[in-house]
Amino acid sequence: MSIEPRPTASHFVNGAYLEDTDGAVIDLIYPATGEKIGQVHAATPAVVDAALSAAKAAQPAWAAMTGTERGRILRRAADIIRERNRELSVLETYDTGKPLQETLVADATSAADALEYFGGLAGSLTGEHIPLGGDWAYTVREALGVCVGIGAWNYPTQIAAWKGAPALACGNAMVFKPSETTPLCALKVAEILHEAGLPAGLYNVVQGMGAVGAALVEDPRVAKVSLTGSAPTGKRVYAAAAAQMKHVTMELGGKSPLIIFDDADVEDAVSGAILGNFYSSGQVCSNGTRVFVQNGIREAFLKRLKERTEAATLGDPMDEATNFGPMVSDAQMKIVEGYIAKGQEEGATLVTGGARADLPGYFLQPTIFADVTDDMTIAREEIFGPVLSVLDFETEDEVIARANDTDLGLAGGVFTRDLARAHRIVGALEAGTCWINQYNPAPVEMPFGGVKGSGVGRENSKIAIEHYSQLKTVYVGMLPVEAPF
Numbered sequence: 001m002s003i004e005p006r007p008t009a010s011h012f013v014n015g016a017y018l019e020d021t022d023g024a025v026i027d028l029i030y031p032a033t034g035e036k037i038g039q040v041h042a043a044t045p046a047v048v049d050a051a052l053s054a055a056k057a058a059q060p061a062w063a064a065m066t067g068t069e070r071g072r073i074l075r076r077a078a079d080i081i082r083e084r085n086r087e088l089s090v091l092e093t094y095d096t097g098k099p100l101q102e103t104l105v106a107d108a109t110s111a112a113d114a115l116e117y118f119g120g121l122a123g124s125l126t127g128e129h130i131p132l133g134g135d136w137a138y139t140v141r142e143a144l145g146v147c148v149g150i151g152a153w154n155y156p157t158q159i160a161a162w163k164g165a166p167a168l169a170c171g172n173a174m175v176f177k178p179s180e181t182t183p184l185c186a187l188k189v190a191e192i193l194h195e196a197g198l199p200a201g202l203y204n205v206v207q208g209m210g211a212v213g214a215a216l217v218e219d220p221r222v223a224k225v226s227l228t229g230s231a232p233t234g235k236r237v238y239a240a241a242a243a244q245m246k247h248v249t250m251e252l253g254g255k256s257p258l259i260i261f262d263d264a265d266v267e268d269a270v271s272g273a274i275l276g277n278f279y280s281s282g283q284v285c286s287n288g289t290r291v292f293v294q295n296g297i298r299e300a301f302l303k304r305l306k307e308r309t310e311a312a313t314l315g316d317p318m319d320e321a322t323n324f325g326p327m328v329s330d331a332q333m334k335i336v337e338g339y340i341a342k343g344q345e346e347g348a349t350l351v352t353g354g355a356r357a358d359l360p361g362y363f364l365q366p367t368i369f370a371d372v373t374d375d376m377t378i379a380r381e382e383i384f385g386p387v388l389s390v391l392d393f394e395t396e397d398e399v400i401a402r403a404n405d406t407d408l409g410l411a412g413g414v415f416t417r418d419l420a421r422a423h424r425i426v427g428a429l430e431a432g433t434c435w436i437n438q439y440n441p442a443p444v445e446m447p448f449g450g451v452k453g454s455g456v457g458r459e460n461s462k463i464a465i466e467h468y469s470q471l472k473t474v475y476v477g478m479l480p481v482e483a484p485f
Contacts, residue, residue, distance in 0.1 A: 005030070005094040005184060006038035010207050011047055012190040014054035015200025020047050026180050026207060031097025031326040032317050032361040040183045042208035045215065051204040052221050055146045055173035058201030063143040063171030067122035074119030074165060077196035081112040081189075088188060090318070092157050095182040097326040097361065098280055099317045110444070111161030111189060114460070117444045118165035125170065125465060127472075134479040140472040143171030144247055145223035147468065148216045150237065151186065152228040153179035153328050154283040160186040162444075163226045164193070164203055166464040172224070175204045175216060181329055183207050217241055224468065227251065228285070230382070231408060231453050238456070249457035249467050251285070251449055253382045254410025257403035258288030258439060259393075259425060262296035264415035265437075269297075270304045272415055272439035273388060278309065278366045279440065281325055282386035283332070286411035286448075288439055290372075290379055292393045292403065302370055302390060306352050309366050309388075314357050326362040327385060333362040336385030343369050343378040348389070374402055382408070396421065404430045410450035413439045432458070 005028065009017035023041035030037045043051070062070065081088060088108035093100050098107070127139035149163035156178055167174045178186040190205045206212060217225050217240045224247040227237045234252040241248045258276050260269045276288035293301050312324040327333040333356075340354050353367030364386055372379050372389040379389055393399040403412065412431035416422050419436075426434040432450040435441070442448050442460070449458035457467045 005091065007040060007184055007187050010040035010183075011043060011051070012187050012205040013047065013051045014204065015194050017187075018047065018050070020044050023047065023208070026183060028183065029329065030094055030361070031328050034330065034361050037094065040207045042180070043206040043212045047206055048212060048215050048219075051175045051206050052146060052216070052219055054201035055175050055204055056221050058199055059143065059145055059171070059173035062168075062173065062199060062202050065171075067125050067169070070169060070171065071119040071122030073193070073197045074115045074122065074168060077193045077198070078112040078115035078119065080192045080196055081108050081115065084192075085109060088157060088185070091188060092185055093317045095156055095184045096153065096328055097317055099322045099325045101320045101323055102280065102325075104320075107155060107157045110155075110158040113444045114158075114161040114165040118169040118464075121462065121465065122169040125469070135475065135477050137473060137475045140474065141170075141465075141469045142472055144468060144470055145172060146221050147172045147174045147224040147226065148222050149174055149176040150213050150216070150225070150227045150229065151176065151178045152285070153181040154280055154285070156182040156185040157189060159228050160189040162459050164189065166468045167224075168198070168202060170465060170469040172468055173202045175206060175222075177206055177208060177213050177216060180207065180209050213237070214240065218244070220244060223247060225249075226457075234455060247467070249449075249459065250455035251457075251459055252410070252453065252455040253285050253384070253408060254287070254450060254454050255290060255380070255382050255406050255408045256286060256288045256411040256413070256431065257290045257292055257429070258413045259292045259399055259403060259415070260294065260297065260301060261414070261416040261418070261421070262294045263417045264297060265417070266297065266300050266304055268437060269301060269415040270308055272413060272435075272437075273305060274308065276413065276439040277388040278312070278324065278386050281327055281364070282366075283328060283384055284440065286433060286440060286442070288411065288413050289383065289387065289389060290403070291388060291390050292399050293390055295392055295394055298390075298392060302351065305368060305388075309368060310352055312366055314359060314363055314365075324366060324386075326359075327364055328362070330362055332385065333364055336364055336383055336387060339378055339381070339383045339385070339387060340367055343372070343376065343387070343389070346376045346378075348372045348376060348378060351390075353386070374405060380406070396425070400425065400428045404428075407453040408450070409452035410454035411435075
């Protein structure tokens with residue numbers, strides 16, 4: 001199947017594709033080869049204004065529709081995405097370099113799940129009646145208005161829907177800016193939403209770098225900002241949004257612990273460590289990159305982890321036999337190479353990997369370090385690449401203290417056959433999302449998000465409705481009004 005990676009135009013505004021070649025050129029680079037496969041233009045101020053104006057104008061009529069009517073459109077879009085899953089998965093692979101084996105089951109399908117889930121919820125969004133003796137009160141759930149979504153480059157299709165679906169379900173309009181590294185997929189999400197019947201102006205996509213994001217965040221027409229990105233970027237965006245008292249959701253980075261006890265099933269624990277470090281070539285915010293392994297299982301765990309990691313199939317991401325793809329960009333590959341060098345300089349033991357693969361594009365071998373200590377750079381900073389650090393531990397109290405010794409708190413996991421201990425551990429972890437005897441699944445039915453420096457708010461599940469709507473409270477007086485004079 002031949003899929004054309006070149007977009008129809010750079011932007012999608014007011015229900016149609018829009019081009020403005022006055023914007024800076026953003027090259028589309030296929031990570032598997034390093035070749036340029038197309039280009040888009042960054043949004044000019046005129047494009048940003050057109051998108052925000054269209055969103056502002058379209059939103060009131062959308063909010064006035066019944067939730068059931070809104071939900072029907074979202075569910076129709078989910079059906080279209082599922083029908084075109086292969087085409088959209090190929091596009092995701094062009095955008096990110098992730099293996100088609102992975103994108104076929106994890107990206108467009110996840111976007112469809114979000115649209116279906118929030119489409120189903122849309123008709124159920126109600127307030128409540130509050131009896132107050134003779135008087136009473138009621139609440140009304142209202143849309144916020146225009147929401148801005150700022151996406152990351154690791155899951156461009158998924159993030160476009162994770163932000164768009166709850167926003168639209170609640171009656172908002174959205175202007176979405178994908179990462180400049182992966183500009184293709186969000187355009188298709190917008191196109192499909194409008195094909196499904198979404199009125200023009202309600203889901204707009206504009207391209208650009210940080211300046212475009214800042215223009216969107218700072219515009220007074222915007223009521224809400226939802227960012228997926230790094231912790232430093234999140235602090236800047238949060239501060240800019242706070243200056244105008246905007247609502248925010250910040251889904252930021254992590255340096256998450258994965259704790260493996262002596263009694264864990266070795267194969268399951270190794271599978272969890274692979275999913276938590278090497279899926280998407282390690283470019284997942286919730287990854288459990290600090291793998292704490294209790295001493296009694298250490299050698300068996302390292303042996304199987306090395307064997308299975310070295311069995312990964314690197315190669316053409318469009319070949320469905322490939323299960324490990326390139327980094328998203330040359331710049332990201334060089335960042336990760338810097339961390340690998342740091343790990344070796346600071347005394348960690350390189351178990352496997354540690355170098356570029358002998359392939360075109362931005363391939364790094366999946367890399368495992370052992371004998372990692374808490375003070376090493378690779379144990380302190382988010383790497384966002386295929387680098388797994390194994391740290392030894394002896395006792396439960398010790399590992400909890402060490403696991404929590406970070407400014408970040410996105411995720412955490414534990415492998416053990418002792419379920420009382422498992423619940424004790426996740427109860428003590430300072431993390432927003434935890435897994436027991438599993439790692440990294442994020443179904444739309446489950447809230448996802450972090451604590452501490454890993455962000456505020458939650459994506460997915462019923463709780464996301466709280467982050468894309470606001471309550472109006474109405475007190476109804478039914479009795480004579482008394483006053484002191």
